[in-house]
Amino acid sequence: MEPTKPIKNPSIGKAAASLVFGVIAIICAFLGLGAFLGVILGLIGFILGRKAQKESPSVLARAGIMITILAIVICGIGIWNLRGVGVAVAWQ
Secondary structure, three states: OOOOOOOOOOOHHHHHHHHHHHHHHHHHOOOOOHHHHHHHHHHHHHHHHHHHHHOOOOHHHHHHHHHHHHHHHHHHHHHHHHHHHHHHHHHH
């Protein structure tokens, strides 16, 4: 009996990278100015997730897309809150 060969799926790396970028972006959202970095990482992760989903639809790619969308929203809220802090400091 011959050992089975692993299925080559190049999009699995992009899907995993998308998920990792999304998680890192969420962590950056709670670091104040790191929210700007989080938006950039979220956008990169979203693009990678979309490419992986087009090449070979998978649960990992879909999860990466959803996590990066969530990260972009959370980072956007963080940036919005930083804007409010800047306005409050300017008035004092």
